[in-house]
Amino acid sequence: MAIRQLSIFVENRPGTLADVTDAIADAQIDIRAMSMADTQQFGLIRMIVDDVETAKQKLIDRNLFVKITEVVGVAVSDEPGGLARAVRIIADAGINVDYLYAFISVSKKNAYVVIRVDDNSAAEKLLAENGFTLVTEADISSL
């Protein structure tokens, strides 16, 4: 059920992000969701794309350090408190959220978020039981 995310390691200096976005652009791959986290020394770029395998290979071809990580995609209602309900459910189950970011495309009534936790399937099960719609890779191409 989980969706596959590209995790890309870059050094924290000018030009490293551009190397990544150039590779994705040249391959005509569409970015659906993206986040960047940085420390003083390095950055981690995480993205959900419409063709994860091709994107990974294109990045490797450019000598970029990339790995595929599974994350949870969930639809939350696009109104105040929509995200809060999903996060509360996870928190009350004692599951730690490592990171979370939103999709770039949104539908009329839902916003989509990516959540990374230690135990993806437990989080998915909880969210589904509580009436949330999980996002699949198939959904991503139709977004």
Place this chain on the structure above:
Amino acid sequence: MGQYFQKEFETMPVEQIRELQSEKLVKQVKHVYDNVKYYRDLMDEKGVKPEDIKGIDDLHKLPFISKEDLRKSYPYGMLATDLKNCVRIHSTSGTTGKRVIAYYTQKDVDMWDECCARALTAAGAGDEDIVQVAYGFGLFTGGAGLNGGSHKLGSLTLPMSSGNTDRQIQFMMDLKSTVICCTPSYAAYIGEVLAEKGYKPEDNHLKAGIFGAEAWTEEMRRDIENKLGIKAYDIYGLTEISGPGVAFECESQTGMHINEDHFVAEIINPETGEVLPEGEKGELVFTALDKEAFPMLRYRTRDICVLTREKCSCGRTFIKMCKPMGRSDDMMIIKGVNVFPSQIEAVLLNEGYAPNYQIVVDRVNNSDTLDVYVEMKDSDFSDKIKDMTRKEKELSGAIKTMLGIKPIVHLVAPKSIARSEGKAVRVIDKRKRLGITI
């Protein structure tokens, strides 16, 4: 003419120094031959007997001792007396992670302390002075050496150790320290913090500082002198020979006088081992004439240096050595600590990393910095920041355990470290652009 701690020796006519050295050398070679199997084997291999050494002119016949020999003979192989006669050890980092341990009898400590007292006296210190020792205390010889020298001199000694700069400054101001001893980079740092706190150079009571254990330039000397309002003196030494005070600077600040009644210095061609005439540049070699517990004969320091014997305005007759101009091997001195790339490599392998790394040394705000770039393997990669920073911290901690100094570790992508002819460039010492020879 200056003040002397032991005038009789410090101003001894050169011919008498040579006679004294000859007499001591004959006894010392016998002592070592009789008590140190490792060196006896070296002599036997070279076909030299103690009776072949009749004086200082025969010194060149003896085999060298290298850092490698100390590593091989670790921990007791060079010990020349019963352990029960020893009162202390000091230690320095050595190649491939094995440390060099030097042993001292009480007589060895007394001799060393006297050498440091000579250095302090040459810097203008006496029994009315307040000497703040801000070198590290512990296995490192810096703190113990100057502390002992200050005691011998009868100065009031503040055994501060290094660090805790606010406390250093508080004691310096409240107790009116007149002499400070530490690494030059720490002296420059104290100067900066004093200025930040609003003190002018004339506000402190310091008149002199003795700075050693790391390379520093004349520019840095002027900088420290201006910031602290003092005269800054250089000091040289190494744990293998005793510690700081093997050589020290006098008021003329034109090189360091070697305590020749205790140590014989030679300059050799590092490739051939041939002894070079005075004034030529080569590797500095020391023979310790009075050491009982850990007596080095012809120990190769790997420091590249020049010796000159000229009449000095201070009245001392001891030969002078210049600041070391470089090293004959890959050892770096970072924050006063000897660092070999192989030590860092050993830690990386031990921690499960590939030996693809780059060491970058720099000096920022007069303090040495150490950055280690390490290539990750695929399995080291995590999409979680906390996992990656934890790995960096763990590696930094492991390197600190080995070296005693903490690097900033940067994990980098595989094959991202520049390679020349297929080999990664191991060390980039940016201090060289500052004119500092390490």
